[in-house]
Amino acid sequence: MYRVWNFVTNYSLLLIAGAIIALIWANVNPDSYHHFVEYPLVDHFFIGHAHYDAAGQVEYRTLTLHYLVNDVLMALFFAIAAKEVWEAIILKNGSLRGKKAATPLVATAGGMIGPITVYLGLAALLGSETYSAVANGWAIPTATDIAFSYLVGRMVFGAGHPAVRFLLLLAIADDAGGLIILAIFYPSGELAPEWLLLSLAAAVAVFVLANWLPRRLDRGNDARPWSTWARNTLSFWPYLIAGCISWYGFQESGIHPALGLLPIVPTIPHADRAFGIFSEAEQYLTDLLNHIEHILKHPVEIILFFFGLLNAGVEFSAISSPTWLVLAGLLIGKPVGVLLFGWLAAGPMGLGLPKGMRTIDLFVIGCVAAIGFTVALFVASVAFDPGPVQDAAKMGALFSFGAAVISIVAGKLTRVQKQDS
Template identity: 70%
Template sequence: MPKIWNFIEEYSVLLIGGAVIALMWANNAPHTYHAMVDWELFHGGPVGHLHDDGHGHVTRSFTLHFLVNDVLMAFFFAVAGKEVWEAIALKNGSLRGKKALTPLIATAGGMIGPVTIYLLGAAVLGKFTLLANGWAIPTATDIAFSYLVGRLIFGSGHPAVGFLLLLAIADDAAGLIILAIFYPQGDLAPAWLLLSVASAVGVYLLFNRLPRMLDTGKQDRPNSTFVRKYLSFWPYLIAGAISWFAFHRAGIHPALGLLPIIPAIPHAEVDYGIFAEEEAHQHDLLNHSEHLLKKPVEAILFGFGLMNAGVEFSAMGAATTLVLAGLLIGKPLGIWAMGTFAARTLGLGLPEGMKNADLFVLGCVAAIGFTVSLFVASVAFPAGAVQDAAKMGALLSFGAAAMSFLAGWIFDAKGTRIGRAGPEPAPVIGAAE
């Protein structure tokens, strides 16, 4: 239990704290809350939300909400993107090879199921046109909270926890693609993405590839050491800022703007997996940068909760119901159905020690959307009643935790009783599962 509560403190408490403060503030003094969120830091600069003054003159408004959601959250998505990149690119990455096929197919079910439930529900309610754009909100899985609940239910050494993390990472990868393709911010101008590509290629060639080429045959690697010691992450941060600006001007959500830079950063050859204790001892520049970002990202998540969770309880409506139905019904059924199809029909199997019923329990755990669902809701709908209702659905997805414990008890998942979960280290993604 001490390690579990340490995990809560490290990864969750600030985000939850920001969300709770936002809920209390918005329901007691909504006018001051929204004034804080929309507080304009400056007007008319090169970046910010587009603002029409009503007379055909469009300028950009840089608000506190823009600072958090569009600028600072880029670092959160960079950390998530780093995990996805390592899982895909490294030789023992968890999203490579046959061992990843069943979780990847289950992930597809965990996205198809919620989308189907959401869109069918919108059609049945006669609000398809109004609500259809929120289809991606219930596809998200919150890695941190799902991991916490999964460990409590199965026990930290259970193979289902590794399966869950692999599924959540794949879900994040799909979510990033969905955000980039289906939720453009303004008019698309894809030519700007050439600037992003140029910044990524340029920083890789000049500060990663070139020093290694110059060090060929030199055991002390003087050029690479100089770059790492004296320049560190700064060239990549500058390239990231250029890429961010390019995404912003291209009409793609700029919070994704740092992702093209991640492959350019020198990285380790071994992926121990997200939350694995061994990751803390990795000293390559990519992992070093992640370690430096840990505390700032926690603070950013507090700001994200504060900026986005301020929903009045009276805002609950059809979008709330659809988001919850997609998460609480579509996720478990989709993951169970497609996971079973992969394991049995296709003969890909499940990790040793994991049974078919565990797939449904995992689906319930993966139904905790929260962070990413909130983010998607903020871009799927314009500010107003529908967006607030959809955000309420994302917040209430915490109810999936209770459903998960009930499902774990019914299907006799190992470690369902909290006391049975041993204080073992976090599971290693990429190990034989």
């Protein structure tokens, strides 16, 4: 039994509200909006936007409202995404393990390669000047907004259709690919990889001291006194401290600090199974990892509201070629890439499709996965410096909501048989 509407209500309606307010505000009074976004909270601080001296070294940092939300607080959002990816990979019944995940994983590759090819290919056709200006945004149309895509997928296929499960696997794998792309291709400053040793040390230390050691001391004792003490007394605090240290290591290393909690997620004690982010049964798991996710639920709702408010404020006059390139990558590249690679995996590679799925369903799944929104908006904010190109690319991410209508039409044209149970 899935709680899709509850999930969308919890994690997306406030995000949409923030985005709508931002769009209205930026088009009514752009000066006050941009002043609000870049409002300096603390100057000469140890975290924030870097200011460099003549030698290229960080002289001081300024913590702005935008940095606080995008670089600090959004780390909690990406930690939740990482939690789902981690469980899907590591657990015995994980959705991204075994043959059942093979075709979705290949289709995911197509759903990333297709948009990149369309985006860069069309940019090249527009001329070298346009290509140079927009090339760094190649990863924007690779994104899939998992919550909205899942909701639209259920509307198109019905809750019981195997394509919905296929779409969920694809979206989780897409999230994993997006996290890797952000870490490798979009540094936040000059790279200093030696600082990642600090993140690694924090992850190893908290795993050994708060996870492995209590279980080691409890060997042969069914009462598990040390593990119980660690859970009841220490709770999530060691992981919070380690997370702060890891986040700081990411900031100083030049890798986007919003990914700074990723090394800590695998160190937290987790259940031996996962029901999935839309499953009602997930709330009854008592392991610390799920407990932390439940604690973060309401804070992340507020964070996503401010993320929409601080990132979606784009003037409609900013619509230009990057807008259409992002949309083309999503609306053309995603469906074609998912269909082509999914067919290749199911047919020539012999991996097959889930029972009850047709090859043409892959195209409809690709249409649904073209809803980029949250992650596409985030990538646009890091791919380009503030200005016309970034604003135009963000508008493309916002317009990707149109993929929902296209998906419903595609489902009708391909005669999808809805299965509600």
